[in-house]
Amino acid sequence: MKLAERREPYWTVISAGCAVGYRKGAKGGTWVARLRDGGRQHYDALGAADDHRDPDGLTVFSFAQAQERARDFFTRKARELAGHAEPSEGPYTVAAAISDYLAARERRGSKGVRADRYAANARILPELGAVEVTKLTAKRIRDWHHTVAEAPKLLRTGKGAAKQATVPVDERDSEAVRARRSTANRLLTVLKAALNHAFHEGRAATDEPWRKVKPYREADAAVVRYLSPAECLRLVSACEPSFRHLVRGALVTGCRYGELIRLQAADFNPDAGTVTIRQSKAGKPRHVALNAEGQQLFAGLVAGKAARDLIFIRADARAWGVSHQQRPLVEASRRAKLDPAATFHILRHTYASLLAMRGVPMGVIAAQLGHTDTRMTERHYAHLAPSYVSDTVRAALPAYGLLEEPTIVPLHG
Template sequence: MARTRKDARINTRSARTSLQQRKEPYWRSISKGLAVGYYKGATSGAWIAKHFTVATGRRKASLGVADDFEDADGIRVLSFDQAQAKARDWASLKAQEDTGEVQSGGFTVAQAVDEYLAHLTKVKRKPQDRTRAIAKAHILPTLGDVELGKLRHGKIKAWRDSLAEAAPRVRTKAGKPQAYRTMDESQQRARQATANRILTVLKAALNYAKSESRRIASDAAWVDVKPFSKVDVPKVRFLTADEVTALMRACEPDFGHLVKGALVTGCRYGELTAMTVKDFAAKEGTVYIADSKNGESRYVQLNDEGIALFAELTHGRSGKDRIFVKANDTTWKKSEQKRPMDAACEAAKIAGVTFHILRHTYASHSVMNGMPIEVLAAQLGHKDTRITMRHYAHLSNDFKKQMIRANAPSFGFGNKPGPQLVTKAG
């Protein structure tokens, strides 16, 4: 059917009101072989797409409701521009299915997550236990059975919001009903930050399904689901010198070694407990981290205090021995640091401190003593300086302020003169 003048005027709500109701849609070509159609119904309008190629012939698809009487939401109700975009995505998907590039057939979010985790395991050469646990707890129960082709922006957004609105669980004894904490503003911000991290895992898996394994042609369902803003600004807690002294006095000897190791290296609990004697190089003053959180190895430089501690703990021991062991010479297991840390903090009357705070303590005092952010990032194993800056830049700025006030030259006209100018140029 040849396109009439009225057929082309479907791009605005006002233009569509003058159209007559009819069985045949009003078509508008948007690219070669592809057209968007507007069907004028008795009570509302609808968008459809039509695609023609010599190889496949003519195909049609329903796109959604036209925004004649409701504002467009980009999901169910579409504007003309949104209908065009959806038509192009549909045509692209069909073309890629025809060539075998996109694998259709009910591929689910759970399968996409499995593929992505297998990819990460291969690239990083280690099991992705933490990422897998996040997916199992927070992604798969709600979205796991959904086919990629049936994912919708609204469903993913509602899932993200539900993560942020869920109150933190309180640890309860077996057989007791699950209890939840009442959230204040800071806890709500923390829950939104957690939702952002989980959303990152989902989007990474879906992006891999689109770009690498070619399971879906369009990322329209998730690309515009944004993380919550201004929620992940950390308030870094670190120990003062007096708190460190009090904590060390309260620790059992074997746990005290582990605490000292964290304070002189800034290493994570898992990194410390995996260290073996051969990882310490006394001559170079370093300790080697074979497997860090981001999957990369690194060397941590030690100061004199750190070298002395590691030399004491490794003296006369086999290279395969773990450096940090419990009093009965067994290795520290996952999460075994919590009970002794809580006990030591209670005895020392220190509140709001976990083992991870020891890492913040090392980093915070390093920056306040003048360590450049770039050097600290390498010590901590951050992939780039953005994470380090986000946590510790304000402490670096305080240090710079103090150094400027103490060392910037004085010209003699202020009430509180600083260092005097030299009398002769060097």
């Protein structure tokens, strides 16, 4: 349908409060941007429409080109209305947005900044770092998200390594595919958080492009790997003496590695039978109850120590560092014949899983682990807990007689 000439543009809404208009004139059309700020409206002339000439991006613009120019206007105007001076460093890129976001988290004392910065440097910035935030599209983010999900897994390499070691994803292994998609989802969360921070700071006029991109469904489904008590004993026995204390500490508290290595002698309360975690991921301190074995372990470790002395130290009397745990744990797992190798995350899962299987309420487990509520705890451990449904089914379902009588009789010494 041919549009009638009129002064009021024909508007296309780009996002909430932002629109691009086409004004039809006697000699052709022009593009106009409109930004609504409460009851006020702000306009900007974008240039001539491509009614009679091919778009060149300089004097004549297609609708797509007009949208790009409009986004620049929306960003500039939003910053002006928010009271921000126009940045002097040039275009505001995804790399700058991530840097500003992580810096803001550091100022707030948020946990996990180091890990998120490492992940962003490895997986987000190489592909998207140089892209201007105002020119970022949903398709660009979606394509990057899929690329990360299909990319080989990065392996930890030593300093000075000539090349980053990787492991290809086996497409036939559903768990490997799920794990890579879960990684892609976590990175998408970091990217969206950084872009949302830029949006709220007036660096972007709309959050629509990244709001449209959805994470993979069911990629973060609970996959709990935990050790049996027998495997725990094998692992502890296979550890070097000083590292053995750390592994024991993880198994009797369910604490994260970073929480354990910061514990001081004063954090153990022998009268209450607890250890206090003063710095946790959730940002709140918590008191972890110890069983008799845990109390005996911590009592022995703090004996003769001053209040501010670290409970867990290395064989050379130095503090355990951020990444000192993985190699000795992999080596101990090899000697204990555990495959896959244990991690401190698995030790934490083991603690919570054994509690769940003994019928400990989810709220109690959540409090011990430092979860802010029971949602994450239930997602990972509720299926392990005794339940009315499982008990009823096991009691009521008759034996069919499907199995053959065993022909091998076990010998009992």
